[in-house]
Amino acid sequence: MQASTLTALKELALHCARSAGELSLARMKQPFTVEYKTSASDLVTAVDKEVEKHVVETILRHFPDHGILGEESTFAGDPRQFDTLWVIDPIDGTTNFVHQQINFSVSIAVYHKGEGLVGVVYDPSRDEMFYATKGEGAYLNDQPLRLERQVKLEEALLCTSVFWNKRAEQIGIDLIVKKLAGKVRGMRLLGSAALEMAYVAAGRLDGYVSLSLNAWDFGAGRIIVEEAGGRVTTMTGSPLPFDRKSSVMACNPAFYEELQHYLNLTENDMADNGAT
Structure with a gap:
């Protein structure tokens, strides 16, 4: 173009x-x-x-x-x-x-x-x-x-809506994230996924995790985080779609692999329980 x-x-x-x-x-x-x-x-x-x-x-x-x-x-x-x-x-x-x-x-x-x-x-x-x-x-x-600060997972301030998702309870993600809350510096919930992802790009939050967002919730935030040097994928590490629902994990790249390993989810975990 x-x-x-x-x-x-x-x-x-x-x-x-x-x-x-x-x-x-x-x-x-x-x-x-x-x-x-x-x-x-x-x-x-x-x-x-x-x-x-x-x-x-x-x-x-x-x-x-x-x-x-x-x-x-x-x-x-x-x-x-x-x-x-x-x-x-x-x-x-x-x-x-x-x-x-x-x-x-x-x-x-x-x-x-x-x-x-x-x-x-x-x-x-x-x-x-x-x-x-x-x-x-x-x-x-x-x-x-620009996300240039090296952040360890235990130093991270994360944001998530997982605790209020019924499907998260069915899959057991809520328990994983509750344990994660005890490992990181803190957890927040603002109630606007687009704003929360923008805050990740700005370094106000270090990471954001959601089980199910619509394309319009993450479409702009994804581009902003990536252009700031962050990582954005599904919770299982797959590329995000651009036009349909998906789980979302956006974070400072310094602890991306550690966060994904901690969540320890597979595509089968998500598909079998109706999550994307």
């Missing part, structure tokens, strides 16, 4: 993320409806849908021949039919948006034939823009991010 096209994609992704964040902040100050998706803990608001519609329309005005895979499914076409695919989450961390008004983010990624080109994660409540372009590094508000 030409450098000029890549730059245009990055600039549009940054523009969409910022305008989406500004829209979410504006709507947060007004009354909005909250609905359940699958349970009382799986929320969607009218703001999620409005923000995604705004992003989709903006993208298609500039690139009408691109596909879009979004959490709220406001794109009318079939994402699988497009070489260039935008993967977006208008509000990652909707529960935080509803309850806390912080720790939510806009996640926008661009993939071409499965290759990650651009990733943007914007935290509107703190005005922090994490972004990366393939081969050009990762940045936070235009300051470069």
Whole structure:
């Protein structure tokens, strides 16, 4: 892909993320409806849908021949039919948006034939823009991010949502991670996977582990972590897909092998119990 096209994609992704964040902040100050998706803990608001519609329309005005895979499914076409695919989450961390008004983010990624080109994660409540372009590094508000600090596993601050996943109990991953919590320096949970992965790229967290995320949850964060020099794979060490659910392990490369060895999971463990 030409450098000029890549730059245009990055600039549009940054523009969409910022305008989406500004829209979410504006709507947060007004009354909005909250609905359940699958349970009382799986929320969607009218703001999620409005923000995604705004992003989709903006993208298609500039690139009408691109596909879009979004959490709220406001794109009318079939994402699988497009070489260039935008993967977006208008509000990652909707529960935080509803309850806390912080720790939510806009996640926008661009993939071409499965290759990650651009990733943007914007935290509107703190005005922090994490972004990366393939081969050009990762940045936070235009300051470069690079994971050069050598971190041992016992020194690591990790983040995980495994403890709240029912399938994790079935597989026994929850017990493994509980033991891991006693080995590392600490565990955190922010409630926005995109933001948590961006924090790994920034060195605020040293690693992130999740049993099951949607493509729009990790699509941008993956690119940012990798461009910062981190490692991102499934929990079993396989390459991440770009357009479907997957487990995710993102971390400082210094302890990647040790962390994966500690989890000690196989593809059969995950497949037999319905995890990906």
